[in-house]
Amino acid sequence: MTSATDVLIVGAGAAGLGAAKALAAQGKSVRVLEAQNRIGGRAFTVTDKFGVPFDWGCAWLHAADRNPFFDDGIAQGVTLQHHDLNLDRLYFGARRATAIEMAKLFKADFELARILEHKTAKGDRLAELIEIGAVGAAAATYTGPMDFAQDTDEISVADLMAAADLDPNFLVREGFGSIVAHWAKDVAVELETPVRRLRWDGPGVVAETPRGEIKAKAAIVTVSMGVLAYGGLRFTPELPLPQEEAIHNLPMGLLTKIPLEIKGDRLGLKPFEDILIERHGHHDVYFLCFPFDCDLVVGFVGGDFAWELSAAGEAAAVDFALQSLTRSLGSDIEKRIGRTAMTDWGANPCTRGAYAAARPGFAGARKALMEPVGERIYFAGEALGGSLIQTCAGARLSGEAAALQVCRHLK
Ligand SMILES: Cc1cc2nc3c(=O)[nH]c(=O)nc-3n(C[C@H](O)[C@H](O)[C@H](O)COP(=O)(O)OP(=O)(O)OC[C@H]3O[C@@H](n4cnc5c(N)ncnc54)[C@H](O)[C@@H]3O)c2cc1C
Incomplete structure (x- = not known):
């Protein structure tokens, strides 16, 4: 297949944005497709509800000593408060x-x-x-x-x-979501472009969206486990059994x-x-x-x-x-x-929960999902965040790691 685009990224949360920035740094061409009308995903600071910034999703900069958003926040000049x-x-x-x-x-x-x-x-x-x-x-x-x-x-x-x-944990007066939005302002994202189906039945991948089909050599999928389990994004052919089972063994908590x-x-x-x-x-x-x-x-x-x-x-x-x-x-x-207000991430069809947790007896599911499918579909996101699973920093690091993995294959 001749495709102008190297990598297609599904989702513009911390993982998708981190992957996009890492791929751009390696000189790869990227298209980032996002279902909602904004970037950030679960990193989202609302400013028009309470007269002060309020984080609808992530609020604490966890593990600040190894959290890249902590340095970004400092560079952006935000007000940080240590909170134990x-x-x-x-x-x-x-x-x-x-x-x-x-x-x-x-x-x-x-x-x-x-x-x-x-x-x-x-x-x-x-x-x-x-x-x-x-x-x-x-x-x-x-x-x-x-x-x-x-x-x-x-x-x-x-x-x-x-x-x-x-530990150590910090809160941000201006909102964690605002740090993520500022950090990713240079990433071109195609908003309101939900990927309904990802085909990998030929060479490369083809994303089916309401705006038409988009082709690329490989894809990084960063949607939540909830979206995958509910069929918010489907695959043709179906995912192999290990990945399919891993998704169902990583249900979303709320x-x-x-x-x-x-x-x-x-x-x-x-x-x-x-x-x-x-x-x-x-x-x-x-x-x-x-x-x-x-x-x-x-x-x-x-x-x-x-x-x-x-x-x-x-x-x-x-x-x-x-x-x-x-x-x-x-x-x-x-x-x-x-x-x-109530932040209802459970009812949000673009998330379907807060973050994923392995069922007892199935902690190995995370590793199984890190295996690329057909050498062209890679998963990333908070569920694959290593020792920072469930966190926004973990999502970003997982997106960056998936980007480097794709680069090795695309060479
Ligand atoms: C209430 C709450 C509190 C939290 N508190 C903290 C905290 O204090 N500190 C912390 O570090 N973390 C916290 N988290 C977790 C943190 O927000 C997430 O781990 C992180 O933001 C997830 O990033 P992601 O890129 O993996 O996923 P997401 O941010 O969910 O990004 C995935 C993107 O994919 C998009 N998408 C979905 N379906 C499709 C589709 N079919 N096609 C195209 N796009 C699609 C979504 O709209 C979304 O933008 C919290 C989360 C919640 C919900």
């Missing part, structure tokens, strides 16, 4: 945890980290490692739904072990933010305080309070409960977050509530 993510307060419904319970919580966290670090786990289901009881449940929630975006009985210990410790604008009194909370409200281990909610001293308290729910709230809708989610906060902090918050 340790819980400042824990509530069991209306009751605040005692100092002894807080100490037990940190001990439970430490113990879990120790088990993971020394790889002493026997089974591969996180729930089996966690001591049952109110404090144990709180520690489990923080590591499970609020971080891995899955309930602990859905988390593979081997998968969790493979992910790096994400993390949902419920930002609440609260005017006036700060409820006795300092900016950036972290609160967890434990509600029987299944309806827990974490709040990041007044970041950068703005009028926002950002609720987070994760795992099965996030999917439940996604089905219940935004009004129910906002009501839940508000009632939880009022019950624990006991004040007149409702009278002072301003704008509210």
